[in-house]
Amino acid sequence: MAKLAVAVATISLVVLGFSSALSAQGEGQAVIGQLRVEDDTGERVPVEGVTVSIDGQGEAVTDADGQWSIPVDAAGTYIVTVEIETLPDGVSLRDADRASLEVLVEAGQDKRALFALISGTVEDAAAAVAESAEGQGISGRRVAQLSVEGLKQGLYLAMAAIGLSLIFGTTGLVNFAHAELVTWGQLSTFFFNYYGLAGFIGFLAPLPPPFGDGVNLIFAAVLGMISGGLMGYALDRGLFRSMRRSGVSLIAQMVITIGLSILLRYLFLYNFGGNPRFFRNYSAQTAMSIGPIEITPKDLIATGISIVVLLLVGGLLQLTRIGKAMRAVADNRDLAESSGIDVQRVISVVWIAGGALAALGGVFFGLDQIKWDFGFRILLLIFASVTLGGLGTAYGALVGAIVVGLVINLSTLFIDAELKNMVALLVLVLILLFRPQGILGQTERVG
Amino acid sequence: MIFAIDWDIIFTQVFSQAFGTQAMVFALAAIGLNIHYGYTGLLNFGQVGFMAAGAYGVGMSVLWLDIGFWAGIGVGILFCLGLALLLGIPTLRLRADYLGITTIAASETIRLFVRWRGNRERTGGAEGLNDFADTFFDLNVFTRPGNVPYRFLVFEYRADDLWVMLVGWTVVGLCLLLTWQLMRSPWGRVLKAIREDEDAARALGKNAYSYKLQALAIGGVIGGLGGMLQAIDKQSVQPDTYNPVITFMIWTVLIIGGAARVWSPVIGAMIFWGLISGLEALMRELIDSSLDDFLARFLNLDVGNVSQVRFMVFGLVLMLLMRYRPQGIFGSREEMALDDR
Numbered sequence: 001m002a003k004l005a006v007a008v009a010t011i012s013l014v015v016l017g018f019s020s021a022l023s024a025q026g027e028g029q030a031v032i033g034q035l036r037v038e039d040d041t042g043e044r045v046p047v048e049g050v051t052v053s054i055d056g057q058g059e060a061v062t063d064a065d066g067q068w069s070i071p072v073d074a075a076g077t078y079i080v081t082v083e084i085e086t087l088p089d090g091v092s093l094r095d096a097d098r099a100s101l102e103v104l105v106e107a108g109q110d111k112r113a114l115f116a117l118i119s120g121t122v123e124d125a126a127a128a129v130a131e132s133a134e135g136q137g138i139s140g141r142r143v144a145q146l147s148v149e150g151l152k153q154g155l156y157l158a159m160a161a162i163g164l165s166l167i168f169g170t171t172g173l174v175n176f177a178h179a180e181l182v183t184w185g186q187l188s189t190f191f192f193n194y195y196g197l198a199g200f201i202g203f204l205a206p207l208p209p210p211f212g213d214g215v216n217l218i219f220a221a222v223l224g225m226i227s228g229g230l231m232g233y234a235l236d237r238g239l240f241r242s243m244r245r246s247g248v249s250l251i252a253q254m255v256i257t258i259g260l261s262i263l264l265r266y267l268f269l270y271n272f273g274g275n276p277r278f279f280r281n282y283s284a285q286t287a288m289s290i291g292p293i294e295i296t297p298k299d300l301i302a303t304g305i306s307i308v309v310l311l312l313v314g315g316l317l318q319l320t321r322i323g324k325a326m327r328a329v330a331d332n333r334d335l336a337e338s339s340g341i342d343v344q345r346v347i348s349v350v351w352i353a354g355g356a357l358a359a360l361g362g363v364f365f366g367l368d369q370i371k372w373d374f375g376f377r378i379l380l381l382i383f384a385s386v387t388l389g390g391l392g393t394a395y396g397a398l399v400g401a402i403v404v405g406l407v408i409n410l411s412t413l414f415i416d417a418e419l420k421n422m423v424a425l426l427v428l429v430l431i432l433l434f435r436p437q438g439i440l441g442q443t444e445r446v447g
Numbered sequence: 448m449i450f451a452i453d454w455d456i457i458f459t460q461v462f463s464q465a466f467g468t469q470a471m472v473f474a475l476a477a478i479g480l481n482i483h484y485g486y487t488g489l490l491n492f493g494q495v496g497f498m499a500a501g502a503y504g505v506g507m508s509v510l511w512l513d514i515g516f517w518a519g520i521g522v523g524i525l526f527c528l529g530l531a532l533l534l535g536i537p538t539l540r541l542r543a544d545y546l547g548i549t550t551i552a553a554s555e556t557i558r559l560f561v562r563w564r565g566n567r568e569r570t571g572g573a574e575g576l577n578d579f580a581d582t583f584f585d586l587n588v589f590t591r592p593g594n595v596p597y598r599f600l601v602f603e604y605r606a607d608d609l610w611v612m613l614v615g616w617t618v619v620g621l622c623l624l625l626t627w628q629l630m631r632s633p634w635g636r637v638l639k640a641i642r643e644d645e646d647a648a649r650a651l652g653k654n655a656y657s658y659k660l661q662a663l664a665i666g667g668v669i670g671g672l673g674g675m676l677q678a679i680d681k682q683s684v685q686p687d688t689y690n691p692v693i694t695f696m697i698w699t700v701l702i703i704g705g706a707a708r709v710w711s712p713v714i715g716a717m718i719f720w721g722l723i724s725g726l727e728a729l730m731r732e733l734i735d736s737s738l739d740d741f742l743a744r745f746l747n748l749d750v751g752n753v754s755q756v757r758f759m760v761f762g763l764v765l766m767l768l769m770r771y772r773p774q775g776i777f778g779s780r781e782e783m784a785l786d787d788r
Contacts, residue, residue, distance in 0.1 A: 028751055108751035114573065174544050248770065251490065251543055255769045258695055263762030270755045271747060380555055383548055422559045425552040432545050433537045 030071040030110045031080050031103055032275070035062050037091050037117040047091055047117060051083040061086075069275075075107040082115050094118045109274045138413050141292045146409045148293045154385075154405025155306040157378065159361025161385040161397035162313065163232070163354025169330025169392030170343075170350050172250050173240065176257040178358060178382065179375030180264040184231050185359025186366040186374060187272055189224030193217050193280045217281040221363045225356045232355020235260075236348055261376070268372040276369040302364045309360065310398060313353075317394055322349055330392050381408075381421065384428035390441025399439055452732040460728035462601040465721030468608055468680045471615040472498075473720065475673030477701045477712030478622050482666035485706035486630055487659060488642035490543045493534070493550030494670050494697050496557045499689035500526035501671025502678035503561060503570060509579035511569050516582035520675065527671035530557075531664040539659045551691055562686035575685035583679050584610065611680045618676065619713060622669050627709045629665070638662055639707075692758065699765045705778025714776065723757050730756060 031054060035047040046066025053059035053070070057078065060068040072078055081100040084093065093099055094116035105111045164178045194214040214220070239260070243253055287294040317323035328336040329346045337343045358375075365374060381404060389400025407427060408420045415423070431438060464470060476494055483491040504523025508514050512522070538549045561570040570576065589597070589606035596603050604612065629635045640648040641655050649655050678684045700719045704711025730753050734742060742748040748756070774780050 107754060174548070243770065252769045252773055254544055254547065255698070256766050259762045259765030259769065261762070262692060262695065263759050263766065266755050266758040266762065270752050270759065380552055383552070387548070416563065416565055418563050418565075419559065422556050425556045425559075428552050429537070429549055429556075432541060432549050436541070436545060 028071055029075060029105050029108055030069050030275075031078060031105060031113055032067070032069040032110045033080075033113045033115065035066045035068065035082075035115060035117060037119050047088065049086065049088065051086040052080060052113075052115075053083060054078050054080050069110075072105055075105050077102060077104050079103075080113045087117070090119055091117055142413065143410070144292045145294065146412065147406060148295060150406035150409035151402065152295075152299060152303050152405070153409065154402035155303055155310065156361050156364040157381055157385050157405055158310060158398045158401035159306065159364070160358045160375075160378070160382045161389070161401045162310075162394045163350075163358050164382055165386045165389070165392060165397035166326060166330055166350045166394055167354055168386070169394075170326065170333065170347050171240070171244065173257065174250075174254045176254065176379070177235070177261040177264060178354070179379035180261050180268070181228060181231060181355050181358035181375070182362040182365070182378070182382075183265070183268055183372065183375035184355075185224050185228045185362030186370045187268060187372075188227040188359070189217070189220045189363045189366065190277060190279065190370050192220035192223040192227075214280060217279050220279075221360065224363055225359050228359025228362075229352040229356035232351040232353075232358075233348060235355075236351035241344070241347075261379075265373055265376055272372045274372065276371045278369060279366065282367070298367050302367055306360075306364060309357075313357070313394070314398075322346070326350055327394075330394075380428065381424050384424045384431075386438075387428055387431050387436070388438055390438030393438075393440050396438055396440035403439075452729070452736060457725055457728040457732060458601050459603055461721045461725035463603050464724035465717040466602065466612070466616075467604070467720070468611050468615060468676070470716045470720040471612060471619060472673045472677040472680070473697055473700050474619050474713045474716035475615070475622060475676065476670045476697045477704070477716060478619070478626060479666035479668070479670035479673070480697055480701050481706060481708075481712050482626065482629075482638075482662050482669070485701065485708070485711075486635065486642060487638045487662040488543075489539070489659060489663065490547040491550050491663070491666070492547040492691070492694055492698075493552075493554035495689045495691065495694040496534075496550070496554030497527050497530060497667040497670035498674025498677065498693070499554070499557050499561065499684075499686075500530045500667075501674035502684045502689075503576075504671070505675050505678055506571075506576035506579050506684040507569060509582075510571075510576050516580065519579070523671055523675050524668055527668045528664055531660070531667040535660045535663040539656055539663070551694070554689065554691065554694065558686050558689050570686075571684070573686065575683060577683045579684075580679040580682050583614075586610075588613075608680070611676060615676045615680075618672055622672070623709055623713065630709070634658075634661075695765060696761060699761060699768065702765075702768050702773065702775050705775030707779075708777045711775060711777050718776075723761065726760060727753060727757055 033052070035050055035052075036044040037047050038044050046062070046064065048062055048064050048066065050062045050068075051059055052062070052068045054072065057072045058070050060070045062068045070080070079100050079102050082093065084099055087093070098115070101113050101115070103111045103113050160178060160182050163181070164175055167173055167175050167178070192215055196214050215223070239256075240253065243256070248256075282298045285296040285298055287296050288300075290300075315323075317327055325336065325341045325346050326349065328339070328341055329343055329350075333343060336346075362375065365378070371377075382401075385401035385404045386397050387400070388403055389396030389398065404424055404427065408423050411423045412420055476498055479497065480491060480494050483489040483494070501523040504526040505516070505519035508519030508522045509516055514522070534550065534553050538546055541549060560566065562573050564572045566572060584607060587606060587610040589609045591597065591606045594605075596605050597609060630638070637648060637653050637658050640651075640653070641658055645655050674689075696719070700715040701712055702715070703718055704713070704715030730748065731750070733739070734748065734750055734753065739749070768775070
């Protein structure tokens with residue numbers, strides 16, 4: 001009881017330490033949104049320079065990313081209006097009578113308002129919709145672009161999935177809080193990027209970076225990985241080790257990870273705020289063209305780094321003693337223990353590596369945007385990856401993640417992009433029904 | 448008191464919420480979950496999906512199918528039965544943790560599906576459906592206008608809320624009666640046998656699969672009734688309300704009371720909502736008092752984020768409960784369905 005309390009208190013205090021750095025930011029509530037329009041290639045491009053207003057509260061003009069934000073004084077219902085005259089030529093509202101939307105804003109939480117835009121006029125859009133309903137979208141160019149997106153997303157997902165899979169393999173625990181390790185990676189890197197260690201320990205502020213001030217994103221990401229590893233270690237040492245020793249059932253432990261994920265997630269919301277944020281460096285980049293595909297330099301580099309990291313992880317698992325021990329324990333814990341492997345140590349290493357990898361995955365995803373609940377939003381994708389590949393194997397998680405990434409992105413050739421996460425969930429359900437051990441897992445009784 | 452806190456407001460919140468509509472809705476959802484998990488041992492992490500099925504059944508019937516409120520109740524129940532079949536037939540053979548993951552995936556799929564803009568005409572998309580329960584409120588026996596609450600000791604409610612509570616708690620009572628009778632019957636005993644040792648139950652010739660499906664259906668319909676009453680109470684159905692955090696609040700409610708006891712969902716719901724509301728009221732009072740500077744500076748606590756504390760507390764409570772008192776207040780350790788894997 002005392003250890004649990006200490007662990008929770010420590011984690012809470014560290015995260016609460018964010019408060020001092022953040023007290024000037026991220027409070028109150030606002031109505032926010034992003035205006036984008038689909039151009040003739042099917043790409044969603046941001047629309048800049050459009051005025052959005054709320055009577056009595058203020059107005060905003062969309063920036064280069066199409067984002068706008070109007071802070072409001074208090075929770076309540078507001079009417080947000082797009083000023084049609086400020087829309088650029090060739091762009092119009094999909095429903096002309098929906099220029100105004102009523103939104104209910106809750107205290108402390110931003111509310112997103114969605115204005116649907118189309119290029120050309122409504123009639124043009126109707127024709128385009130009719131066309132796309134006939135499968136217009138399957139061009140080689142689109143397939144290539146979506147495949148690259150899918151591969152990229154899959155590689156980032158693999159970072160989180162490997163840790164989850166190995167934790168399950170070595171301890172039997174389905175760790176719902178893994179999502180929060182991903183978010184933790186994003187958030188702590190954000191802090192190192194902007195504030196350095198002073199983000200955690202306020203009085204370090206006068207010192208030079210990385211103690212007193214923010215550091216470059218790359219350095220911050222390394223620090224973020226370290227903090228991810230530490231968080232993983234702390235969770236295992238502080239929470240789960242004593243539970244394993246006391247014989248707490250795995251189902252109970254699983255529900256505890258669910259409670260932990262809720263606690264951490266709202267702790268993050270509490271301190272970080274509901275707004276999405278961006279890293280200090282490399283945030284606004286234009287995509288460059290490589291053959292038929294478009295990709296931003298940061299994404300290209302991140303994809304490259306993730307491939308290198310995954311190769312290193314593979315090397316670790318195959319060639320080092322600790323890696324072999326990890327695979328052994330994940331495969332058959334009792335047998336590994338009886339052959340002299342220190343299972344406790346292996347479990348600790350798995351949690352540290354899992355936490356660090358998840359953190360790195362979080363950073364890569366965070367190149368797009370950073371949010372308090374980001375991890376939770378991809379949790380089911382991570383589960384889909386892990387079960388598809390085989391719960392308990394690291395390589396399975398990698399394969400599963402890449403397949404999930406490709407499948408959900410390529411599925412948008414046939415179905416509405418809004419439903420693509422649903423596809424992952426359906427994949428998850430189908431795998432559990434027909435091949436619960438996944439692609440690389442071994443057949444065992446799962447009923 | 449030292450910090451000039453108005454305890455009257457806090458106690459009013461505690462008791463009003465403990466008996467109020469939210470507690471009633473969660474009690475119903477937890478009664479359903481009790482049948483699933485407490486009595487049958489099914490790890491249903493998707494109870495919020497059943498609530499959504501019931502709620503959207505009513506809303507869609509009134510606003511899209513245009514068949515009226517009472518038919519809507521029937522449609523809601525049908526949706527729940529359909530969901531139970533859809534969910535149960537493929538998955539009831541799965542091991543506990545896999546069933547848990549699948550049911551969460553299912554409830555999230557429902558949420559994403561009703562949220563989809565392609566369904567905007569039927570389900571209202573991300574904005575949902577509103578104002579479909581006028582038929583219900585027209586029958587209200589409490590006639591004070593909305594802004595004049597009824598007050599009695601520490602209880603304070605508006606006329607609309609009181610009507611929902613009257614109907615709702617009656618439904619709760621009926622469901623409790625149903626649960627009690629079911630679990631005392633031979634049917635209920637088979638469920639408990641399945642929970643304890645499914646292979647043994649099968650060896651005795653019981654079709655475990657069919658019994659589990661029935662339990663899923665009954666528990667699901669009761670959960671759906673909870674969803675319907677919640678939708679009626681708020682006169683609104685929105686997809687993002689039906690998220691997994693709600694499922695786990697229902698779990699916490701069940702576990703607080705103690706699984707596999709007829710009364711425990713009700714007790715758990717009252718304690719849960721009473722305490723959470725009380726805590727929040729207390730924090731709001733503190734923020735209003737002379738402590739507000741201290742709270743803002745050291746804990747970053749102010750009016751804006753006080754509503755988030757309830758979730759942190761809830762997560763912590765769930766962790767502590769499962770670790771130190773998984774049988775809850777009234778349950779017994781022997782009757783728990785937790786696997787010894």
